[in-house]
Amino acid sequence: MAKYPEQLKLDNQMCFLLYSASRSMTRLYRPLLDELNLTYPQYLVMMVLWESGEKAKLSVGDICEKLMLDTGTVTPLLKRLAAEGYLTRIRDPEDERRVVIRLTDEGCRLRGRAEAVPLQLMCNLGVSDSDTENRDQLMGLLKELVCRLNQ
Amino acid sequence: MAKYPEQLKLDNQMCFLLYSASRSMTRLYRPLLDELNLTYPQYLVMMVLWESGEKAKLSVGDICEKLMLDTGTVTPLLKRLAAEGYLTRIRDPEDERRVVIRLTDEGCRLRGRAEAVPLQLMCNLGVSDSDTENRDQLMGLLKELVCRLNQ
DNA sequence: GTATTTTATATTGTGCACAATATTATTTTA
DNA sequence: TAAAATAATATTGTGCACAATATAAAATAC
Numbered sequence: 001m002a003k004y005p006e007q008l009k010l011d012n013q014m015c016f017l018l019y020s021a022s023r024s025m026t027r028l029y030r031p032l033l034d035e036l037n038l039t040y041p042q043y044l045v046m047m048v049l050w051e052s053g054e055k056a057k058l059s060v061g062d063i064c065e066k067l068m069l070d071t072g073t074v075t076p077l078l079k080r081l082a083a084e085g086y087l088t089r090i091r092d093p094e095d096e097r098r099v100v101i102r103l104t105d106e107g108c109r110l111r112g113r114a115e116a117v118p119l120q121l122m123c124n125l126g127v128s129d130s131d132t133e134n135r136d137q138l139m140g141l142l143k144e145l146v147c148r149l150n151q
Numbered sequence: 152m153a154k155y156p157e158q159l160k161l162d163n164q165m166c167f168l169l170y171s172a173s174r175s176m177t178r179l180y181r182p183l184l185d186e187l188n189l190t191y192p193q194y195l196v197m198m199v200l201w202e203s204g205e206k207a208k209l210s211v212g213d214i215c216e217k218l219m220l221d222t223g224t225v226t227p228l229l230k231r232l233a234a235e236g237y238l239t240r241i242r243d244p245e246d247e248r249r250v251v252i253r254l255t256d257e258g259c260r261l262r263g264r265a266e267a268v269p270l271q272l273m274c275n276l277g278v279s280d281s282d283t284e285n286r287d288q289l290m291g292l293l294k295e296l297v298c299r300l301n302q
Numbered sequence: 303g304t305a306t307t308t309t310a311t312a313t314t315g316t317g318c319a320c321a322a323t324a325t326t327a328t329t330t331t332a
Numbered sequence: 333t334a335a336a337a338t339a340a341t342a343t344t345g346t347g348c349a350c351a352a353t354a355t356a357a358a359a360t361a362c
Contacts, residue, residue, distance in 0.1 A: 007269040017293040022173040024300035118158040142168040149175035
């Protein structure tokens, strides 16, 4: 009887593990982000803006680059965040091709509430000090992998 | 000047790394799966079926469980695979609530072509023998994480 | 200085992902 | 055994993800 090829088994595939882990992790964020009225990708965009500073002016392309997403994903996402009142989208008068994204006051205020999210998440996950080592190791390996996957 | 909180930085967030890694990995699969006329989630479903054996009868729920996806994702995906001719969807006469999913001959044949995908992928990634250790370590840590994320 | 090319963003279309709800069949209970 | 509860799948609606294309502005070439 021919054996089923090992490398084709779901359990042996890194990609499926990444896919599962990513979705499971996002699921853990969801109830926390619901309270901020954000989806996970929206939260990512807000983090890019918060991290760039309250007065920062980012282009759509800047945000796409940092998150490795394309305009087809980001443009409508930014429109929804603008509709929520968290940011403004204004065409740059200096270069009419560009659209400048800036935090509104409400978008800035949201950061205060968002700061609690990472800690709350750890708590929900039940992370102890002894897990820190594994966590750091995992993040190191993931960084290497992402690096290699993008050449 | 108040320092920006470390734990809110994108680079320090495991979830973003998982999200990036998962998308980057799927991107690497895409050109290979295009040749099989499959998307990555469709490829996952086919792997579940192949792994269960050519004659296996799986319910929609079985597939949802193995991939940790819900029916809202899987039902239309199965319809597309059925339209491609890779599987059949037949309501179980024993229990009319259930829908039995079975591979067609064409779906079985596709496995032969799919067997090349994992190796081709490694090749594209430029994986060497010395990477095996890191790979095993990463997969171990990911398995642990997924396990914990689903209680 | 106009034509060409490049750059930045938007639009369209398909396929997930998932919450919420609906539908229908089976099982359990009163 | 009729009603209630449970189970299996489907449907609906919103929001990504991304390829392909469109649009328009700026840069460059000629």
